[in-house]
Amino acid sequence: xxxxxxxxxxxxxxxxxxxxxxxxxxxxxxxxxxxxxxxxxxxxxxxxxxxxxxxxxxxxxxxxxxxxxxxxxxxxxxxxxxxxxxxxxxxxxxxxxxxxxxxxxxxxxxxxxxxxxxxxxxxxxxxxxxxxxxxxxxxxxxxxxxxxxxxxxxxxxxxxxxxxxxxxxxxxxxxxxxxxxxxxxxxxxxxxxxxxxxxxxxxxxxxxxxxxxxxxxxxxxxxxxxxxxxxxxxxxxxxxxxxxxxxxxxxxxxxxxxxxxxxxxxxxxxxxxxxxxxxxxxxxxxxxxxxxxxxxxxxxxxxxxxxxxxxxxxxxxxxxxxxxxxxxxxxxxxxxxxxxxxxxxxxxxxxxxxxxxxxxxxxxxxxxxxxxxxxxxxxxxxxxxxxxxxxxxxxxxxxxxxxxxxxxxxxxxxxxxxxxxxxxxxxxxxx
Amino acid sequence: xxxxxxxxxxxxxxxxxxxxxxxxxxxxxxxxxxxxxxxxxxxxxxxxxxxxxxxxxxxxxxxxxxxxxxxxxxxxxxxxxxxxxxxxxxxxxxxxxxxxxxxxxxxxxxxxxxxxxxxxxxxxxxxxxxxxxxxxxxxxxx
Numbered sequence: 001x002x003x004x005x006x007x008x009x010x011x012x013x014x015x016x017x018x019x020x021x022x023x024x025x026x027x028x029x030x031x032x033x034x035x036x037x038x039x040x041x042x043x044x045x046x047x048x049x050x051x052x053x054x055x056x057x058x059x060x061x062x063x064x065x066x067x068x069x070x071x072x073x074x075x076x077x078x079x080x081x082x083x084x085x086x087x088x089x090x091x092x093x094x095x096x097x098x099x100x101x102x103x104x105x106x107x108x109x110x111x112x113x114x115x116x117x118x119x120x121x122x123x124x125x126x127x128x129x130x131x132x133x134x135x136x137x138x139x140x141x142x143x144x145x146x147x148x149x150x151x152x153x154x155x156x157x158x159x160x161x162x163x164x165x166x167x168x169x170x171x172x173x174x175x176x177x178x179x180x181x182x183x184x185x186x187x188x189x190x191x192x193x194x195x196x197x198x199x200x201x202x203x204x205x206x207x208x209x210x211x212x213x214x215x216x217x218x219x220x221x222x223x224x225x226x227x228x229x230x231x232x233x234x235x236x237x238x239x240x241x242x243x244x245x246x247x248x249x250x251x252x253x254x255x256x257x258x259x260x261x262x263x264x265x266x267x268x269x270x271x272x273x274x275x276x277x278x279x280x281x282x283x284x285x286x287x288x289x290x291x292x293x294x295x296x297x298x299x300x301x302x303x304x305x306x307x308x309x310x311x312x313x314x315x316x317x318x319x320x321x322x323x324x325x326x327x328x329x330x331x332x333x334x335x336x337x338x339x340x341x342x343x344x345x346x347x348x349x350x351x352x353x354x355x356x357x358x359x360x361x362x363x364x365x366x367x368x369x370x371x372x373x374x375x376x377x378x379x380x381x382x383x384x385x386x387x388x389x390x391x392x393x394x395x396x397x398x399x400x401x402x403x404x405x406x407x408x409x410x411x412x413x414x415x416x417x418x419x420x421x422x423x424x425x426x427x428x429x430x431x
Numbered sequence: 432x433x434x435x436x437x438x439x440x441x442x443x444x445x446x447x448x449x450x451x452x453x454x455x456x457x458x459x460x461x462x463x464x465x466x467x468x469x470x471x472x473x474x475x476x477x478x479x480x481x482x483x484x485x486x487x488x489x490x491x492x493x494x495x496x497x498x499x500x501x502x503x504x505x506x507x508x509x510x511x512x513x514x515x516x517x518x519x520x521x522x523x524x525x526x527x528x529x530x531x532x533x534x535x536x537x538x539x540x541x542x543x544x545x546x547x548x549x550x551x552x553x554x555x556x557x558x559x560x561x562x563x564x565x566x567x568x569x570x571x572x573x
């Protein structure tokens with residue numbers, strides 16, 4: 001009998017962490033004829049309250065064959081062959097006669113992202129350098145942002161006071177270095193990883209909780225980590241490709257960033273004016289419109305197209321401190337467009353993305369997508385799932401929602417974005 | 432009500448932090464409530480007002496569900512009430528959530544619950560009705 005690629009989705013909706021872990025592993029591997037070559041594992045943050053993630057992983061290892069390479073972490077939600085979920089756990093187990101796998105880990109990503117990226121990429125490089133397979137893939141999965149708690153203020157997305165903001169900007173830097181709460185710095189890690197592994201096609205995702213940005217965990221074999229990057233490296237004779245689409249459109253609203261701060265993470269001035277009042281003027285929003293409560297329902301839906309090393313970087317504006325806008329990645333100054341996106345645009349972005357892969361007969365697929373898309377589409381996320389089912393038919397796919405995602409391929413370079421769909425399809429070229 | 436599989440679906444919803452209350456209901460009648468802990472206490476103070484408003488909304492659902500009304504919602508003070516209508520009926524899955532909850536994430540699970548309840552209603556004699564899609568997972572080839 002000719003051995004074939006086997007890819008199976010595991011899933012659990014049980015609340016108890018250990019039972020859920022067991023069920024995810026059982027459902028993923030029960031129909032495999034060979035032990036899995038790797039296991040990707042994603043779970044929502046709920047298990048923290050129902051036994052904890054160590055118990056969750058213990059449940060996985062009650063079932064999963066020893067030494068199976070495993071990476072993953074907490075995510076906001078996921079889509080697989082069975083539906084869309086913002087609670088539960090899902091895994092992807094793959095077994096193939098023509099695949100080599102390595103996993104890597106790097107720690108202290110928020111304090112020293114470059115070192116973490118290097119450590120993690122070296123593990124992949126060293127373990128796959130003798131692989132005979134020329135097609136190489138990497139999942140770069142990184143601890144996402146965690147809102148720092150500012151003394152006297154708490155964990156806020158919007159700080160109106162100028163005095164507190166000045167203090168908070170300094171505190172953010174300290175918090176990042178000392179207690180590793182703050183930006184995920186996934187863009188820096190991704191860039192560093194690409195520099196080290198330029199021949200790999202990559203998909204970037206970040207670990208999150210239920211959209212609150214309070215905590216997240218990464219899984220590396222039998223360990224639970226925080227502030228870590230975990231990599232899954234694959235060398236295979238399967239054809240594979242990656243692509244990012246986002247569906248965001250430029251409006252006729254433009255501005256120029258004239259002053260950056262906080263190591264190029266903060267837009268301090270636009271059009272030579274304090275950034276926030278000028279942005280409100282451009283959007284025709286009244287002063288005082290933005291509050292901690294309205295942030296979630298307003299500004300997140302007006303992404304902006306920034307620039308980084310000549311590339312367009314569409315991102316949301318998740319944090320405002322008095323007159324400065326914080327963005328999730330390092331940016332350059334210059335001209336910026338305000339973007340707009342609708343639910344229909346988001347669904348079209350998925351269709352456009354899958355259209356690109358029509359020349360591949362898929363064996364399995366992996367996706368990262370922005371958690372704001374899940375928040376935006378809500379139960380209409382099922383439309384996305386139906387599109388994915390149409391493309392993959394009976395083949396397995398797993399999409400996880402994160403906060404900062406992207407792709408890289410040697411031919412398409414880095415795409416880092418928010419509000420995007422990022423696809424990796426493994427299969428056989430048909431044309 | 433203890434062994435009611437629909438009540439078990441509602442129990443699952445009640446475990447989510449931001450679901451303050453949920454039920455399967457129609458005008459002037461709550462058909463199924465969660466079996467375990469009931470509603471979260473903060474709903475009690477506003478329940479009478481919400482209940483009255485719900486009955487008015489069910490009047491609209493009754494009038495329009497036959498022509499495809501699928502969802503409704505209203506906001507009352509600091510709460511939102513979401514209605515997921517069972518197609519072609521006057522019944523809906525109803526959830527009360529805080530007005531500023533991450534509604535998109537909740538909507539995903541409310542839709543899953545509606546589908547699960549529909550499956551239960553369509554096959555009431557099927558003993559092996561999957562709780563939380565597990566059976567579906569076990570039988571489908573991923």
